[in-house]
Amino acid sequence: MSTRTAYRTCPLCEATCGLELTIDDDRITRVRGDAEHVFSKGFLCPKGAAYGKLLDDPDRLRRPLVRDGETWREVSWPEAFAAVDAGLRGVVERHGTNAVAAYAGNPNVHTLAGGLYLTPLLRALRTTNLYSASTVDQMPKHVSCGLLYGDAYAIPVPDLDRTDLLVMLGANPLESNGSLCTAPDFPGRLAAIQGRGGRVVVIDPRRTKTAEVADEHVPIRPGADAFLLFAIVHVLFEEGLVDLGSLAHDVSGVEQVRVLAGDFPPETVAERCAVPAERIRGLARELAAAPTAVVYGRIGTCTVSFGTLTNWLVDVVNTLTGNLDRPGGAMFPVPAHLRRREAAPGRGFDLGRWTSRVRQLPEVAGQLPVATLQDEIEAPGEGQVRALVTIAGNPVLSTPNSDRLDRVLDSLEFMVSVDTYLNETTRHADVILPPTDSARVGHYDFSFLALAVRNIAVYSPPSLPPDPGAMDECEILARLTLIAEGKGAEADPAAHDEALLSAALGKGGVDRAEISGDSPAERLLDAALRAGAYGLTLDELKAAPHGIDLGPLEPRIPGVLRTVSGKVELCPAPIVGDTERLRAALADPAPEFVLVGRRHLRSNNSWMHNVTVLVKGKARCTLQMHPDDAAKLALVDGSPARVTSSAGEVVAPVEITDSVLPGVVSLPHGWGHDRPGTRMAVAQEHAGVNSNVLTDELALDPLSGNAVLNAIPVTVEAAG
Ligand SMILES: Nc1nc2c(c(=O)[nH]1)N[C@H]1C(S)=C(S)[C@@H](COP(=O)(O)OP(=O)(O)OC[C@H]3O[C@@H](n4cnc5c(=O)[nH]c(N)nc54)[C@H](O)[C@@H]3O)O[C@H]1N2
Ligand SMILES: Nc1nc2c(c(=O)[nH]1)N[C@H]1C(S)=C(S)[C@@H](COP(=O)(O)OP(=O)(O)OC[C@H]3O[C@@H](n4cnc5c(=O)[nH]c(N)nc54)[C@H](O)[C@@H]3O)O[C@H]1N2
Ligand code: SF4
Ligand SMILES: [Mo]
Numbered sequence: 001m002s003t004r005t006a007y008r009t010c011p012l013c014e015a016t017c018g019l020e021l022t023i024d025d026d027r028i029t030r031v032r033g034d035a036e037h038v039f040s041k042g043f044l045c046p047k048g049a050a051y052g053k054l055l056d057d058p059d060r061l062r063r064p065l066v067r068d069g070e071t072w073r074e075v076s077w078p079e080a081f082a083a084v085d086a087g088l089r090g091v092v093e094r095h096g097t098n099a100v101a102a103y104a105g106n107p108n109v110h111t112l113a114g115g116l117y118l119t120p121l122l123r124a125l126r127t128t129n130l131y132s133a134s135t136v137d138q139m140p141k142h143v144s145c146g147l148l149y150g151d152a153y154a155i156p157v158p159d160l161d162r163t164d165l166l167v168m169l170g171a172n173p174l175e176s177n178g179s180l181c182t183a184p185d186f187p188g189r190l191a192a193i194q195g196r197g198g199r200v201v202v203i204d205p206r207r208t209k210t211a212e213v214a215d216e217h218v219p220i221r222p223g224a225d226a227f228l229l230f231a232i233v234h235v236l237f238e239e240g241l242v243d244l245g246s247l248a249h250d251v252s253g254v255e256q257v258r259v260l261a262g263d264f265p266p267e268t269v270a271e272r273c274a275v276p277a278e279r280i281r282g283l284a285r286e287l288a289a290a291p292t293a294v295v296y297g298r299i300g301t302c303t304v305s306f307g308t309l310t311n312w313l314v315d316v317v318n319t320l321t322g323n324l325d326r327p328g329g330a331m332f333p334v335p336a337h338l339r340r341r342e343a344a345p346g347r348g349f350d351l352g353r354w355t356s357r358v359r360q361l362p363e364v365a366g367q368l369p370v371a372t373l374q375d376e377i378e379a380p381g382e383g384q385v386r387a388l389v390t391i392a393g394n395p396v397l398s399t400p401n402s403d404r405l406d407r408v409l410d411s412l413e414f415m416v417s418v419d420t421y422l423n424e425t426t427r428h429a430d431v432i433l434p435p436t437d438s439a440r441v442g443h444y445d446f447s448f449l450a451l452a453v454r455n456i457a458v459y460s461p462p463s464l465p466p467d468p469g470a471m472d473e474c475e476i477l478a479r480l481t482l483i484a485e486g487k488g489a490e491a492d493p494a495a496h497d498e499a500l501l502s503a504a505l506g507k508g509g510v511d512r513a514e515i516s517g518d519s520p521a522e523r524l525l526d527a528a529l530r531a532g533a534y535g536l537t538l539d540e541l542k543a544a545p546h547g548i549d550l551g552p553l554e555p556r557i558p559g560v561l562r563t564v565s566g567k568v569e570l571c572p573a574p575i576v577g578d579t580e581r582l583r584a585a586l587a588d589p590a591p592e593f594v595l596v597g598r599r600h601l602r603s604n605n606s607w608m609h610n611v612t613v614l615v616k617g618k619a620r621c622t623l624q625m626h627p628d629d630a631a632k633l634a635l636v637d638g639s640p641a642r643v644t645s646s647a648g649e650v651v652a653p654v655e656i657t658d659s660v661l662p663g664v665v666s667l668p669h670g671w672g673h674d675r676p677g678t679r680m681a682v683a684q685e686h687a688g689v690n691s692n693v694l695t696d697e698l699a700l701d702p703l704s705g706n707a708v709l710n711a712i713p714v715t716v717e718a719a720g
Contacts, residue, residue: 001025005021008021008443008463009443009445009458010047011107011111011438012054012604013045014177014178014181015043015177015178015182016039016040016184016449017040017044017045018034018039018546019031019032019051021051026464027052027056028052028439028464029052031048031052032044032049037547038547039456039458039547040185041184046602047604047608050611050613051439054611055437055439057610057611059610060421060434060610061432061434061679062434062467063075063469065432067430067431072432078490080433081479081490087387088387088389088484090414094386094413096383098129099384099385099387100386100387101127101129101373101388101389102125102130102131103132103370103389103390104131104390104391104392104393105390106398106605109446110445111438112442112446113477113521114391114473115444115447116524116525117477117500120500121484124481129368129373130368131367131369131370132370133395134365134367135367135369135371135704135707136303136400136709137706138180139364139704140302141180142704143308143349143365143704144312144315145315146351147312147574147575148312148315148563148569148570149563149568150349150561151561154562155180155450156315156318156324156331156332157296157330157452158181158294158296159292159327159329160186160189160193161192162327163293163294163329164193164328165286165287165293165294166193167201167203167293168298169203169220169225169228169297169298169300169314170203170298171204171297171299171301172206172208172598173186173190173210174208174210177601179299180451181298182451182453183452189453190213194215198290199290200214202217203218203225203228204218204220205220205221205222205300205661205664206598207660218283219274221272221661221664222300222594223710224269224272225300225304226309226582227269227272227586228269229295229310230260230269231265231269231277231280231284232317233320234266234284235280235285236317237258237261239281242258243320243322244320244322250557250558252565252571254570254571256571287317287321292323292328292329293321294323294328294329299710302706303708304701306578307706309575312575315330316570319568327555331556332553332557333454333553334553335533336449336550338450338532338533339531339532340533341559346561348564349563351363351574356372357379357381358379364704364705369700371697371698371707373385373399374408377405377412387415391477392419394423394424394605394606394607394670396428397425397671397692398669398670399692400695400697400699400709401695401696401697402692403648406424406675409428410428414430416432417432417433418434418473418476418480421680423679423683424606424672424678427678433480436470436471436473439462441473442460442519443459444525444541454551456547457534457536457547458544458545459542461542472521474519478496478520479491481496501523501524504531508527508528508531516538516539523538575703591713591714593663595645595664595694596664596665596711596712597669602614603668603670605670609670609688610681611682620668621652621668621688621689622652623643623653623665623666623716624656624665624666624667625641625656625657626657626660626662626663626664633716635654636656637654637655639653640719641654641717641719642716642717642719643694643715643716644716645696646699647693647696647697650690650691652689671687671689671691672688672690672693673688694714695708695712696708696712
């Protein structure tokens, strides 16, 4: 037996920890945290520890499948691509390119293929029917940053390692390990804030693990964060606490924000938030007085009715307290694959360049809200979606009113899924194209190194040799691109690789003769690194398996801005328009119960429930409920409760806990593995229920098209 050690980045969440893999005869037999990693310094969570088991999952697909009626046939790659070519070509010939829709799921932000080959594929499809997990996730942040900074991808992250006061809303990094804030060992970084005399405040309707380690937990009524933050802004102005610091000449619209905030004094919103007015005033004073402070919001601020307003307000508070773009505040990273930009006039950020066919919903960042995908498939007429391409997504569990999506997928003329499992979504496909194991390909975090709390660079080459019958996801996407371009199933992907490399070299001004790399993806990465901010090379990254530390974050305004005015536009017109809706919502009656989600450290959205070590133990898909509410409904721990919303109903076992506010119930998402026709034996035994049966596809944050997945009005009663 041969034993060796390899180092690679964990691809399972945004923390991007360094893993130390023990490999026996080309199998991963042990996973530890890489103690020498420049960023994660040995940190590891249970999912990372199970990485080898995940790769060994016997249910995981390794060869393409083609549907034969109700059964599946394992086929060769050429046969699979021929079936895709025939299927897509037929739909385009009969109905045009817009009849093909694509949905890109979350793991795309964790793969080289997603970073390098996805956009070209989506372009080649020449369809406006593009959807992704972004509109059930962070789209409000993109829109608010697009409006504020002129670039939807210029997202400031909390400078965790230097801040004196961290105020977190709707984030639970002790379970999620952080999001839109890449910070391996989030727990350690929070402890370090406290260790240096700083404070951590958590605003969440649930007393989460993060709230438990924080200095203070402020329980809030779900969906009320925009009110709370507006009231903080109100106090900053009222009490003369606004101080833009070094950004005084780089920000416009401050006076207009003051006027808007006039309608939201703490005393007006306190009841709505269930937070005392004095506490809101206190938060404003503390944020203004701290040497450095930062507000950070995540899922609980995005997947709500006022998602864009809330995310805008997070950055407004950071700006008004002088904490935008300064150490210890909210800062813009510079990843090694991008250039450090110089100040230049921008074109700003446009919303609604086109609209969806059925509900006339505005386009955002080149895509349509996934909440309307089912309408586009179901409603007949010119432009109806007749074919679907899914890439690393499970929308049948992850998007609102997903039972309806589940039903309409069967009406498609053709569907192809690039996915590692035969699951709730891919069971509707005609062809499934499974990419090879992630440990057999390279890894570089295009997305997360641009959201990291330190500038670092790290590349992981393949840790395991190729599986001869399997295919790299880059090649799968390249071949799909060639098919979409009409070049056929047998076209040579080398031509596509070459076109991408030429474009990258041209844009970066890099000499082709210098480029190195063992695969097309490596050569593309080398081109990006050479043109990037630090002039690094792939070979330098390969020589540093524990990563290269490029230092703490640095101020980037005005260079990072791409607004028309060249300033931070603090009070954009679309935001002003939406504050009207917020004002009106102050008078909304409170529903008896509202539903919120939650995450668990051993889970990852919908797709890691087929690994025994990650699902064993107490059932996790429970309806959490406050003891007072349970008593009123005569529910005891473990008894079934029926939860009903405008969209549907589920029955889930009750878990009585005083960690949720009275009137709030919580159910995690990504469960409901009891559908027939999937191939996930372990997940089926731990099926749980799908919380997205309850979320309503009609409820959206209007500016971003993001689905409302939190603060859902529901009724609850004993079942059976
Ligand atoms: N109610 C509710 N709903 C939610 C959320 C919530 O908080 N509450 N959260 C939302 C969020 S934040 C997100 S990001 C979405 C996620 O929504 P999706 O991206 O649609 O769902 P995932 O569960 O991440 O599914 C990932 C899919 O990719 C496959 N996969 C895994 N690895 C790979 C790979 O390397 N390549 C390929 N091609 N496929 C792979 C898996 O088998 C699975 O089918 O869910 C959203 N839905
Ligand atoms: N273990 C694990 N890690 C993950 C994932 C996973 O599924 N499991 N998913 C990954 C993905 S795709 C993402 S996007 C990130 C998400 O990362 P986080 O945003 O940290 O995710 P959550 O743990 O869902 O935390 C959201 C919190 O918002 C609270 N909340 C709900 N509604 C409201 C509200 O109206 N106001 C406030 N203030 N709070 C509210 C919930 O109670 C919950 O504690 O996690 C990533 N990491
Ligand atoms: S925290 Fe995230 S990146 Fe780190 S080991 Fe766990 S799943 Fe992997
Ligand atoms: Mo997400």
